[in-house]
Amino acid sequence: xxxxxxxxxxxxxxxxxxVGVFPTAMLLFACLGAAAWFLLNQGPLAERQQxxxxxxxxxxxxxxxxxxxxxxxxxxxxxxxxxxxxMTEEEARQAFxxxxxxxxxxxxxxxxxxxxxxxxxxxxxxxxxxxxxxxGGYLMEELAVVVxxxxxxxxxxxxxxxxxxxxxxxxxxxxEWTDEINLQLIENVLARTKLAELTELGLSKGLLMRxxxxxxxxxxxxxxxxxSSASFFLKRNEDLGKWMxxxxxxxxxxxxxxxxxxxxxxxxxxxxxxxxxxxxxxSFAFLKTKVYMDEILKAxxxxxIMISAMHFMIYETVRNPVAxxxxxxxxxxxxxxxxxxxYPASFFPKGIAFVGSVLPTGVALEGFSxxxxxxxxxxxFGLGCLYVTAFLVLAVLMRKRMIERDNG
Amino acid sequence: MVWCLLTEKRLxxxxxxxxxxxxxPFLVFGLRQAASREAGMMxxxxxxxxxxxxxxxxxxxxxxxxxxxxxxxxYETEEEALEALTGKIVDxxxxxxxxxxxxxxxxxxxxxxxxxxxxxxREDDVALTFTREVLCSRIFPELAYxxxxxxxxxxxxxxxxxKEELLERFERIQRKxxxxxxxxxxxxxxxxxxxxxxxxxxxxxxxxxxxxxAGILYQKQDEINGLFDAIPERKRILYSFGMQAVVLLNGxxxxxxxxxxxxxxxxxxxxxxxxxxxxxMIAFFCNVIGLLVKRMEGIGVLIPVMTxxMIAFCPxxxxxxxxxxxxxLLPPYLYLKALHGVxxxxxxxxxxxxxxxxxxxxxxxxxxx
Amino acid sequence: MKLEIKDLKKKYGKKLVLDxxxxxxxxxxxxxxxxxxxxxxSTLLSILxxxxxxDSGSFEVTGGEKSCIGYVPQGTPLFEELSAKDNLKLWxxxxxxxxxxxxxxxxxxxxxxxxxxxxxxxxxGMKKRLSIxxxxxxxxxxxxxxxxxxxxxIACKENIYEYIENFKKNGGLILLATHDVHEIELCDKRYxxxxxxxxxxxxxxxxxxxxxxxx
Numbered sequence: 001x002x003x004x005x006x007x008x009x010x011x012x013x014x015x016x017x018x019v020g021v022f023p024t025a026m027l028l029f030a031c032l033g034a035a036a037w038f039l040l041n042q043g044p045l046a047e048r049q050q051x052x053x054x055x056x057x058x059x060x061x062x063x064x065x066x067x068x069x070x071x072x073x074x075x076x077x078x079x080x081x082x083x084x085x086x087m088t089e090e091e092a093r094q095a096f097x098x099x100x101x102x103x104x105x106x107x108x109x110x111x112x113x114x115x116x117x118x119x120x121x122x123x124x125x126x127x128x129x130x131x132x133x134x135x136g137g138y139l140m141e142e143l144a145v146v147v148x149x150x151x152x153x154x155x156x157x158x159x160x161x162x163x164x165x166x167x168x169x170x171x172x173x174x175x176e177w178t179d180e181i182n183l184q185l186i187e188n189v190l191a192r193t194k195l196a197e198l199t200e201l202g203l204s205k206g207l208l209m210r211x212x213x214x215x216x217x218x219x220x221x222x223x224x225x226x227x228s229s230a231s232f233f234l235k236r237n238e239d240l241g242k243w244m245x246x247x248x249x250x251x252x253x254x255x256x257x258x259x260x261x262x263x264x265x266x267x268x269x270x271x272x273x274x275x276x277x278x279x280x281x282x283s284f285a286f287l288k289t290k291v292y293m294d295e296i297l298k299a300x301x302x303x304x305i306m307i308s309a310m311h312f313m314i315y316e317t318v319r320n321p322v323a324x325x326x327x328x329x330x331x332x333x334x335x336x337x338x339x340x341x342x343y344p345a346s347f348f349p350k351g352i353a354f355v356g357s358v359l360p361t362g363v364a365l366e367g368f369s370x371x372x373x374x375x376x377x378x379x380x381f382g383l384g385c386l387y388v389t390a391f392l393v394l395a396v397l398m399r400k401r402m403i404e405r406d407n408g
Numbered sequence: 409m410v411w412c413l414l415t416e417k418r419l420x421x422x423x424x425x426x427x428x429x430x431x432x433p434f435l436v437f438g439l440r441q442a443a444s445r446e447a448g449m450m451x452x453x454x455x456x457x458x459x460x461x462x463x464x465x466x467x468x469x470x471x472x473x474x475x476x477x478x479x480x481x482x483y484e485t486e487e488e489a490l491e492a493l494t495g496k497i498v499d500x501x502x503x504x505x506x507x508x509x510x511x512x513x514x515x516x517x518x519x520x521x522x523x524x525x526x527x528x529x530r531e532d533d534v535a536l537t538f539t540r541e542v543l544c545s546r547i548f549p550e551l552a553y554x555x556x557x558x559x560x561x562x563x564x565x566x567x568x569x570x571k572e573e574l575l576e577r578f579e580r581i582q583r584k585x586x587x588x589x590x591x592x593x594x595x596x597x598x599x600x601x602x603x604x605x606x607x608x609x610x611x612x613x614x615x616x617x618x619x620x621x622a623g624i625l626y627q628k629q630d631e632i633n634g635l636f637d638a639i640p641e642r643k644r645i646l647y648s649f650g651m652q653a654v655v656l657l658n659g660x661x662x663x664x665x666x667x668x669x670x671x672x673x674x675x676x677x678x679x680x681x682x683x684x685x686x687x688x689m690i691a692f693f694c695n696v697i698g699l700l701v702k703r704m705e706g707i708g709v710l711i712p713v714m715t716x717x718m719i720a721f722c723p724x725x726x727x728x729x730x731x732x733x734x735x736x737l738l739p740p741y742l743y744l745k746a747l748h749g750v751x752x753x754x755x756x757x758x759x760x761x762x763x764x765x766x767x768x769x770x771x772x773x774x775x776x777x
Numbered sequence: 778m779k780l781e782i783k784d785l786k787k788k789y790g791k792k793l794v795l796d797x798x799x800x801x802x803x804x805x806x807x808x809x810x811x812x813x814x815x816x817x818x819s820t821l822l823s824i825l826x827x828x829x830x831x832d833s834g835s836f837e838v839t840g841g842e843k844s845c846i847g848y849v850p851q852g853t854p855l856f857e858e859l860s861a862k863d864n865l866k867l868w869x870x871x872x873x874x875x876x877x878x879x880x881x882x883x884x885x886x887x888x889x890x891x892x893x894x895x896x897x898x899x900x901x902g903m904k905k906r907l908s909i910x911x912x913x914x915x916x917x918x919x920x921x922x923x924x925x926x927x928x929x930x931i932a933c934k935e936n937i938y939e940y941i942e943n944f945k946k947n948g949g950l951i952l953l954a955t956h957d958v959h960e961i962e963l964c965d966k967r968y969x970x971x972x973x974x975x976x977x978x979x980x981x982x983x984x985x986x987x988x989x990x991x992x
């Protein structure tokens with residue numbers, strides 16, 4: 001009876017606190033949602049086909065280079081993705097800074113000579129990032145290697161041919177034959193993708209990028225909710241804990257009652273905005289998933305049980321509010337990073353990917369993304385149960401320690 | 409000065425604060441060790457029925473050895489490779505034929521391009537299209553070679569060089585290396601970090617901002633506890649800066665240690681100068697927010713919002729360049745730009761001056777009431 | 778009814794806070810526990826309240842149950858966000874709450890005056906009176922009070938002194954950890970804890986002797 005009374009008092013307290021916690025949580029939800037929407041629909045991760053504007057600085061009216069660029073613009077498969085725009089270096093820098101172009105290349109004056117004479121010692125520079133290089137920068141690098149291999153191998157083929165003809169054949173025919181082999185190689189370059197035959201098995205390759213990041217953003221919100229709900233924890237009265245123990249409500253009962261109430265608050269703060277978004281987007285139609293809204297929300301229940309237990313454990317262990325805030329944030333962002341909330345987990349080496357998958361953030365992502373595909377992960381569920389037990393046991397032990405702490 | 413020293417003593421007695429400081433270099437070290445292992449944005453399964461020493465085999469070995477954003481796993485049988493594909497261990501499977509050389513000779517003779525390799529995917533998308541470009545770009549040099557051999561054969565009558573001589577000439581003449589060079593806006597060459605570690609510096613800069621906020625929160629806590637009651641109101645901001653200085657210097661030292669572990673401290677004096685500016689910017693940024701937002705709870709609400717804004721709009725994971733005006737208000741943005749563009753130092757100086765006057769003005773307004 | 782404490786010992790880390798505390802107290806008395814800051818007064822009360830376990834030793838309530846012990850800690854263990862009434866509802870059922878408010882201990886403490894006020898808006902005196910009201914909800918026969926009037930104004934103090942007198946008169950036993958002069962004077966017996974040991978102190982009105990003894 002007393003436990004029930006304690007539970008209802010905590011519930012009443014939480015409803016009062018919710019007046020402050022709910023708007024904070026909604027602000028966080030809105031920020032996360034806006035950032036995700038922006039990145040997926042407007043920013044560099046936008047899935048829709050968009051033509052990338054690439055600035056070209058330098059002399060390109062030379063027949064070979066100009067022809068090459070013309071060929072790419074009109075004949076190559078990449079013509080649907082890339083637009084080359086000639087400009088001066090200053091224009092290119094400004095345009096790049098103002099995000100009018102995705103990148104620009106600088107063709108040095110003696111580049112063509114170096115290419116024609118086979119020295120290849122004057123490279124084309126490209127500028128694709130201003131600060132830290134993002135994923136796009138690494139892909140540009142790989143693309144640069146692709147183009148390099150195509151050009152140098154074609155070049156090698158032509159010069160080797162010329163070299164042989166000079167030694168063994170009729171050098172007077174060299175010009176005409178060079179044009180012939182050159183055109184053949186250009187044709188081959190433009191048709192290069194036909195070298196591989198594609199077979200699709202028609203199996204789901206896993207989550208679509210928007211589904212994946214939807215899961216990551218929702219879970220990030222859940223994990224960060226611990227910061228929004230700080231007032232639930234930090235305004236606790238330590239003396240109250242001791243008193244409760246004296247009146248027969250020990251550390252375990254206190255933690256479990258408070259946890260139950262916190263879980264209820266967390267579910268309200270997570271489900272309400274998600275239901276709102278779900279209704280506004282016709283059951284998350286933008287996700288293009290076969291799973292309905294209720295399944296998506298149901299999948300979150302065990303995850304929220306784990307996350308709220310984790311918050312409890314953190315607040316019981318680190319009572320200093322400032323250190324708690326820093327640690328929570330470091331923890332969530334750090335764990336989220338290695339678990340694949342920013343880069344997909346498959347990007348990481350095996351070791352990091354494994355660690356990321358067994359962390360609470362990884363377990364949550366595995367569980368939630370599995371639900372999106374209508375698959376269930378036994379391992380994630382098992383690990384989740386383990387975490388809940390461990391977190392709550394630790395929270396109880398910390399509460400007990402706090403209650404029994406010497407104060408004179 | 410005494411106040412700063414006592415503040416340092418207080419902070420270092422808080423085990424949780426020290427733990428938060430010390431955890432950072434360990435995490436960076438651990439991540440660096442783990443990140444040095446094999447990784448890739450996508451994983452490709454490789455298979456060929458050809459024997460060892462054949463062209464197909466050599467190509468596959470080259471894939472395994474070359475540095476790439478893709479990760480390659482080689483399989484003994486096609487079934488194994490396809491199982492890995494359906495089991496989502498790999499994103500695609502590339503199968504090279506038994507006699508790749510023969511196939512390419514035929515293509516060169518017929519002057520056409522048709523499939524010689526097989527690519528199997530679960531479901532195609534933009535990213536996998538890109539990986540096929542990588543595959544084709546590796547097969548293409550072999551086709552270019554066969555085209556050259558074919559042309560020599562066709563154009564020469566009588567005396568022709570031997571196969572070995574043709575190969576020798578091709579290998580001698582064909583230049584290795586990249587035709588392209590990645591640069592930053594200031595003309596400096598891109599060092600080519602591992603993509604796993606590349607964002608860490610930006611995240612550390614954000615962590616420094618969080619340290620700045622921690623200083624503000626400690627200071628507000630002290631205010632509530634009455635520590636500043638004997639200090640005139642207008643002078644309290646000096647103590648606030650004192651607290652900030654201590655917290656940020658601690659953070660700065662840890663940041664330098666972490667950067668050393670990352671291996672990015674090439675130009676130490678420049679790094680120190682930029683770090684000093686960053687710390688000043690953070691001090692003013694956090695103090696302005698501390699002056700505008702009275703309560704600790706308010707700052708607690710703002711912290712995750714600010715941090716998310718910084719992660720999204722500072723050049724850490726992606727480089728957004730649209731909202732320069734807003735982005736420049738975030739200290740890590742200018743700092744990360746300045747790392748590869750010393751010209752940004754002037755903007756950082758403007759920020760510091762502006763921040764100083766903003767703090768002074770807000771302090772005057774706050775205590776005039 | 779009698780409270781008997783036998784050889785209680787408690788160590789925190791290397792520090793021996795209580796080193797064989799033994800004494801007894803009868804009903805209808807107020808026993809003062811005195812001593813310097815950090816000497817173990819609150820620890821002793823916490824052990825008797827059942828919050829902390831002693832390393833060795835025991836205590837008994839002859840002629841009563843251990844469950845008849847009430848505890849008013851040094852702080853104010855209340856839910857800040859809730860009103861006085863909500864806090865009381867945790868400890869009283871609706872009937873007994875009504876009865877105590879109308880004519881019982883809560884009326885005596887003057888809790889009626891601020892029943893609907895949220896705790897965070899209350900003054901220190903109001904919080905302390907409310908704490909006492911919550912502590913005595915089970916009609917305890919033994920009341921442990923840890924510096925009940927610290928930092929309160931005179932009017933509030935008088936209120937609580939009156940309550941203590943009343944409690945004693947009704948046959949209750951109070952153990953009072955205190956530094957307050959008037960509270961010391963309220964006590965029928967006084968013990969001093971020093972270096973973990975308990976000694977009875979005969980009060981002759983000269984507090985300077987006590988101060989020297991504690992030093």
